Amino acid sequence: MIEAPSPTAIPAPVLPRGQALWRGLRANPLLVAGGLTAVLILVVAVAAPLLAPFPGDAGSATHPFFVLRPPSAQHWFGTDQVGRDVLSRVIYGARISPLVAVIVLVIACVIGIPLGIAAGYFGGWVDEVIMRVTDVFLAFPSLLLALALAAVLPTSLTSLTIAIAVTWWPWYTRLIRGQAASVAGRPYIDSCRALGIPAWRIITRHVLPNSVTPLIVQVSLDVGGVILTASALSFLGLGAQDPTPDWGLMVSEGQTYFTTDWWVVTFPGIAILVTAFAFNLLGDGLRDLLDPKRSLLP
């Protein structure tokens, strides 16, 4: 994902921690709005069985006599092509996209961080090899590489998660490498080396903790991007399969009936938009709050 750089922060007067945080939040209503919405989505995901009016409809239930009913008091979001309650499926969908995003980002960090640290700390040919491989991965727009991989793997949510994760780690490697290289060049790291402290200890105790802040910001910015990528692949038929209540898949399935039965497509799409928007607002606000000077663009 490409990200726009943020403006330089105006140096603020030093305040007690709680007060500074409070002021930061007050000055950034978008961050608060995004954060609250994201929390709400997670609550919906956890409480799905309690909130969904027809929990059975999240699965393979069919109701042949209730096919494609418009929104009503009983079915707020209408029913789909096999008579399932769209609201229940949208609610259960909150369990899928955010979970895919979390798994993708964890895998991307697990691959990306060690490689980035190794490249940045050791330099030399290790750096060359890792970064040239990274360059190749970054030569594909991430959706494209994920799509090519998902197209050759057996179609499932697991394949989709793997495909996206494979395209996501190089960004983190590049980011961490830059940080680690600048930390590794500082005098206190030289002192550590001079004291004979083993490399793995220097890395885990000093380099990693001092390189990781921008990564945290980037990960929070990427949740929305992964959700969009996953839903796009599901829309193309390369992810979840029916009866999984995946939002992208629901939009794809409703497409056929769209001109007459608009609700089947509209509500899952709004769910994708609101979720991606909430996490993007949250990530963008966090970046301004924590790390105002960084950008991924060269």
Next chain:
Amino acid sequence: MTGYVARRVALAALVVAGVIIATFVIARVVPGDPAATWAGPHASAAQVAAARRFLGLDRPPLVQLLAYFGGILSGNWGLSIHTHQPVLSDIGTAAPASLELVTAAMIIALAVAVPLGLVSARWPGGLVDQAIRAVSILGVSMPIFWMALILQLVFSQRLHVLPAAGEYSPGLLFSHPLAQRTGFSLIDATISGNWPMLGSILVHLVLPAVVVAAYPAGLIARMVRAQVLDTVSETHIQMIRALGFSERTVYSRFAMKLAWNPVAAAVALVFGYSLVNTFLVEAIFDWPGLGSYTAASIATLDTPAILGVTLFIALVYVAANLAVDIIQSVLDPRIRLR
């Protein structure tokens, strides 16, 4: 200067080699047997074996890789399973429509996003700034396949103001047939003076282009805001203010001038992203480009076609980045020293 360019070109060539190897590896990851797919569902063992020999799958992997390399470089990108045509010629037929669509989207995105970013940067922190920021984040949060369906429903099915699908009204094929010269329909219509056709293409282009523009517009607006804010605090802008230029001129002429460089780099990057986004949009609008071709390839599990498109877009992407790097180094000599 030549040294810098030579280094960048060498690096790009290395990346291209890596990209070709990557697509080869993906093709070999295919679970199941490409030879069986090729031979069809009712093929006998002998037919599958013949297909394997025909496709060269019986040779050692390294030989296959070299043959694959040779094929790519000599223009033999394999045969598409669903069109039975060479993949490269399919791409050649489909690419112009997608490039036109993405170019139109970029023009829309720049026309909308640059003024928004400037306004946002002029009164930072205000209500207008917050609103523009929210709208630009909304742009990058948009599931564009859904946006495409919604706009199609509203503007063509309900309001009947724009056509729902296609590249032009089919009736024009009889009254004003399009002369094929460059393959780019807009250019062909213009150079042959076919105005009714040009108008029809432009009208059909509006909805898909607006949808593809959503992501770049959001991105560019945020970039312009950030860059301009960075610039206006610099001393030479203070100088321009001191010379008595109006605030409007300070922003739109002087601050924006320095913002163009990174914005141009972002546009080149996002061009590649948008080419991929056409995969989600073209099939909905029946726009005859790479996106529709890829969607059909996915539906038919046409691996050679999917990988061909993947390779093509990756090459466009590498070339665009290289071009931007070189142009920037010409415009801004500081870059060469980094």
